[in-house]
Amino acid sequence: MTDTSFDVIIIGSGPGGYVAAIRAAQLGLKTAIVEKSYLGGICLNWGCIPTKALLRSAEIYRAMQHAKDYGLGADNVRFDLKAVVARSRGVSKRLNDGVGFLMKKNKITVIWGAASIDAPGEITVTAAKSEPPKGALREGRYRAKHIIIATGARPRVLPGLEPDGDRVWSYFEAMVPETLPKSLLVIGSGAIGIEFASFYRAMGSEVTVVEVLPQILPVEDAEIAALARKQFEKQGIKILTGAKVSKLDKKPGSVVATIDSGDGKQQTATFERVISAVGVVGNVEQLGLDKLGVQIQGGTIVADGVGRTNIPGIYAIGDVTGPPMLAHKAEHQGVICVEAIKGLHPHPLDKGLIPGCTYCHPQIASVGLTEAKAREQGRDIKVGRFPFAGNGKAIALGEDQGLIKVIFDKATGRLLGAHMIGAEVTELIQGYVVAMNLETTEAELMHTVFPHPTLSEMMKEAVLDAYGQALNV
Structure with missing residues (x-):
């Protein structure tokens, strides 16, 4: 008979979820993790890891173009976009397989499907569309004294700027381009937007970045952001700050963007592709949180310094708890949450000590x-x-x-x-x-x-x- 009772059940297998599961297993807690799409979550499969692989290819390509600066020769420098993307996807698969290995090594039960919380200590898992890994449990009812929500976040969608997977991309499509766009509009200049702007410009696209705030990279020190802007513009990236894209008119083979400059003036510009990078929102839906009374504020779950929500026995970690939405924050939250469950009294999370990194050039x-x-x-x-x-x-x-x-x-x-x-x-x-x-x-x-x-x-x-x-x- 399948064992359906655990000490800890974690919903979501991203950096926060799978690290929390491993730490729980290390501490002797009987642990299960629920996933509906892919082990490792967005970061490993569609976020920080594959983008760094793309940016590494761009870095080497850029260096090869400047070989003569180092006394070297590299003639007819070119790239194979299909191979660049394939390398990036291969890096992700390798790490995805590694998470599966870690689950087996630490004797963590993987439950494949979408979870909702029926009551503190009880969840229901329904079937997922994706193929489960070998040995994973399927849909059913499961129990645990402690339930940790680690469902992450997804791209924010603004009305009129919705990605369509064709002309208007989210970061999912931007990571697997079939062809290099000749011209590209990036909406948003946070880390995601700037990294994609940097990659595509290095590979040869004409790139324009539009930011609604007066400063690119809004969370960074103003002096650093100003230096970054100078470097980006020197590379040929066009940057518009204090401006917003109010409309996207899709045409065959192009998108016409209406850009409000902030002074009452408008301009239109035509691009082959658009990347919407206007932030992310927490995945709080369809978890049963409303009926349980779990406190949600600004679209994310309210949790204390060790991940406790306002409902005993229910915890939350990672992007679903709000900014900074970073994988290393999620990992650390996962560890201290489980250690608090075990009664080890860890130091609460100090968001002021969390570093931020943007891997542009x-x-x-x-x-x-x-x-x-x-x-x-x-x-x-x-x-x-x-x-x-x-x-x-x-x-x-x-x-x-x-x-x-x-x-x-x-x-x-x-x-x-x-x-x-x-x-x-x-x-x-x-x-x-x-x-x-x-x-x-x-x-x-x-x-x-x-x-x-x-x-x-x-x-x-x-x-x-x-x-x-x-x-x-």
Whole structure:
């Protein structure tokens, strides 16, 4: 007879869900995970992983086009779009298979289907359209003392700008193009929009980005965003800020966009394809949350620092709990949620210590307060900066355009925020994240020896600059 009772059932197998399942199994909890589409969720299959594979192809293609800058020759540089997409999908499949292996290794039961919560401790799973992995349980009723919702999010759809899978794309279609569009409109300049703009421009498309706010990359420090804009425009990306796309008129082989400039004027422009990247919304529907009284605010589930909702026995983690909607936030939430269930009293999630990364060219990374936010809070701050142009490794790499920026509390020396643009900053940012978690002061960072020659030396130099001690600029 099939065992239908568990200690923990997790709905959704994205980064938050599958990591929570593994941690629960490690802690000796009998665990099941419910999935209706693909193990690994959006991030692994249609989000962060496959986009990075595409961007890696674009990075190499860009480098090959500039081979002569390094004393090298690369004639007739070209790309095979079908092969680029196939590589990206292959990377996703490899990791998808890896999640399946981890479920088996940790003796986690996989239940294949769509789940709804009938009552605290009880769920019903209905059949999914997709083919289940070998050994997965099917539809039926299941019980668990603890139910964790990890259903993630989906692309936001604005009236009149709905993706149709043909001329107007969401990120699903944008990741598997059959042909390269000659012209592309990207609506939205958050991380998703800018990454796609960067990829398609590198591959040769004429790209226009429209952002309703006055700044691209709205969550980033204004100084970093301004530098990014200059770099993007230098690459040939056209950027319109303080503007919105009010209408899309689909024609055979093209889309005519009506763009409101914000000053009462309108313009129209024709594009071969459009990507709608105006954010995401939580997947809270069809879970039975309304009848249970689970608190939802702004389209996402309200949960405390360890994932507890207002209904005992029901928890929520990841994108479905709201911003920042990042895979690493979901993973960490999954771990602390399960540890709280087990009674280990983990530290609650601190959203101010979650780094954000955008894998465009140049890369952008940040953690903590922007300069503007710090000043809005009335803090007395010290700000340090160090340019890539002053770093030997950056110059040797041919990547001398970028900036490291740090913000300290003047009275205590506490690091409040760090913001970067340039080569490999998505790898560098973690140094500052660790420092902030350890409550490191400026004095300790100044006395830390960084290896030479490395890009990381700029992290120390930026700290030194905040206190008037920079050595190489």
